[in-house]
Structures are given as structure tokens and as C-alpha cells.
Amino acid sequence: MTIFGFLARNARWLAAGAMLTFLSSFGQTFFISIFAGEIRETFGLSHGAWGGIYTLGTAASAAAMVWAGVLTDRFRSRVLGSFVLVALASACLFMALNTAAALIPFVIFALRFCGQGMASHIAVVSMSRWFVATRGRALSVAGLGFAFGEAVLPVTFVSLMLVLDWRWLWVGAAVTSIAAIPVLLMLLRQERTPQSHADTDHALGMAQRHWTRKEVLGHWLFWFMVPALLGPAAFNTAFFFQQVHFAEIKGWAHLDLVALFPFYTATAVGALVLSGWLLDRLGTPRLMPWFQTPMIVAFLLFGLTESLALTFLGLIFLALSAGANNTLPNAFWAEFYGTRNLGAIKSMAAAVMVFGSAIGPGITGVLIDAGIGIETQYIGVATYFVVASVLMGIGVTRARALL
DSSP states (O other), X not given: OOHHHHHHHTHHHHHHHHHHHHHGGGGSHHHHGGGHHHHHHHHTOOHHHHHHHHHHHHHHHHHHHHHHGGGGGTSOHHHHHHHHHHHHHHHHHHHHHOOOGGGHHHHHHHHIIIIIIIIHHHHHHHHHHHOSTTHHHHHHHXXXXXXXXXXXXXXXXXXXXXXXXXXXXXXXXXXXXXXXXXXXXXXXXXXSOTTTTSGGGSOOOGGGSOOOHHHHHTSHHHHHHHHHHHHHHHHHHHHHHTHHHHHXXXXXXXXXXXXXXXXXXHHHHHHHHHHHHHHHHHOHHHHGGGTTHHXXXXXXXXXXXXXXXXXXXXXXXXXXXHHHTTTHHHHHHHHHHOSTTHHHHHHHXXXXXHHHXXXXXXXXXXHHHTTOOHHHHHHHHHHHHHHHHHHHHHHHHHHHTTO
């Protein structure tokens, strides 16, 4: 099937996945951080207090994902997705109407859990379960919602803040989430796999069987994968979180660094699509051990160079791994552990990644305060990805024989 035939034949289900990943933007760091200045000023928070609150709320949402992610194995995507969008809209209104600093951790928890957590979880589990031979392409198309949100929402909402109070923009996010519910119900009025809970419709994992979450947690492959799951979420988030400080210590204008970000986004989208195409042809076992190696190059360049041009090259390498990270790990769980309990299994991986996004900015900030410069840290991060890639390669290679 050609790519155009694939898109035409599966348009409604792919569109539902892309819409959910796009709406998850309202709970993503790149969106919430737009309002950091206004939130700190309104509630009298220092940089440290705001960072601590954000880490606390995100970590709590990671813990909640362990429980809530199982729901994707029990409820239809159209039903669960609608409830999550109502919850996401409520979280946005919570941010808009809240006047108490003590409630900010709960606001952050709600946004991160409903947005980054559940909305994206439903999308990737649905794509992984509904598509088998074309799973990579489905995940890459659904992942375009992430990229579109990153490209469009920051510049749009920053521009709107020039003419509107920041709280009204959160009301707009809530209205958008609610307005998406009838669209989701229409797109999924017939799910791609109506028998999605039937034994015959699930793809088997290693040893030709379906794995439970308890079995996965007790299996050595999961623990070989944990560093690779944690790393991108922690250190990709940390890089963008520390971008102002990074530009300062390099001696560049912040605007000069930010001007490179559209190239990062474009490359990440290209890597997202390419990794999905390669996944369908080569499978996850051949690709997984290698997809984080560009991050090694990226963080070495960030740590060693004073050149903006070489930093641009580092961003391109970072984008290659970031794009692939939206397809390969998501397909990995379905291929190695089966799809019957995919929601429960994937929720553990999602919790690790959300936890990574919580600790990355905090770790780098603490180390900066302790006198360990960001450049030295990035060389350490490159070393981390070497170790993570080696462990992932060993684990996947050993487990491949069981497929």
C-alpha cells in the first residue's frame, strides 16, 4: 500500500491519534513554560519555588500514570479519550481561575497528568494496538500532533499574550479541549478494530504469548530499557529548560539560539516520519539499539563547542533522536510484549518518561548551583547515552531470539 493509500484508508483513526497528541500540548512543558513569568509574578514564586512545584506536580502525575494507564486496556479509546479531554479542559480552567499559590502544585499535576500523560498515552496505545504491519507509519502520523503543537502553539499564545490576559488564554485552551470531544466521537464512531478486546485480534509478544504488567516488571529486558526511557525525557527537557543559561555561558544572544529551533522541529518531524517508515520495513529489534546515538553526538557538541554553527549541528542530531523517540519505543512494547495488556505495560514506560521530564530540569539546576557547569554536565549526559545505548543493545539483542 502506498503512503497516500494508507492515509486515505485510515484517515479517521490517524486523525484521532494526531488530534489527541496535539491536545496533549496543553500539558507539555513547552506550553506551560510560556506562562512561567506570569505564574511566578502572579503568585510571588521564585525561580527555585516554581521549579520545585513543577517537579513535584510532574512526579506525582508519573505515579498516577502507573494506575490510570491500565484504563486503555478496559475502555474504548473514544470513551476514555472523551473523559480525558473533559478532565484536561477542567485542568485548564483550574489554571485560569486559581488564585491560591498553595494550589499550583495541584494545577500542574492535573495538566501534566491529563495532557502529557493520558492524552498522549491513549493516542500511542491506540495506534500500537490498531495497526500491526503499518504500526510505524501510524505512530509517525499520530506523532505529527506533537510536532504541530510545538511549532504553532508557543508563537500563537505568546502573540496573544500581547493583547489578552494570560488567564483568558487558558480558558481558550479549555474551550478547545471541549470542542474536540464531538470531533473525536465522530472520528471513532467505529473503531478500527471493533473486536479490540478479542484474543484473536491481539498481536503476540516474545515466546508467542501475551505478557502481563507484573511479568514485564519481573523480566530483565524492561530494566535494560529503563535508562533509555528515562534519558531523552530527562535531558531533552533539561536542554530546553536551561536554554537561557546555556546561551549566557556561551556568550550568545538568546534570540540567536532560539532562531535555530525551527530547524530542530523540522528535522524532528522528518525523523519521526522516516523512523516510522523504517520501523515497518526493518522492525524495532534492528533499530532500537541505535536510535539514541545521535544524542551522544549532540550533547558532546553542546558541551565542547563555542560555535553557534556546531550547536546548530548538535540540534540536528538531537532532533534525529527526538523524532525517532516518538515511534520506536512505542512500537517496542507492542512487538516484544504483545498488545492485549499494552495499556498497562505502556503506562509503566510512560511513568518512567514523565518522571524523567520531572527530574531532568531539577538535576541540572541543582548541579549548576553546586558549581558544576552546564557544559560539563552535557559531556556527562553524552556518557549517559553511551551506557544507555549499550544496555539497550544488549537487552534487545538477547530478547530478539524470543520473538
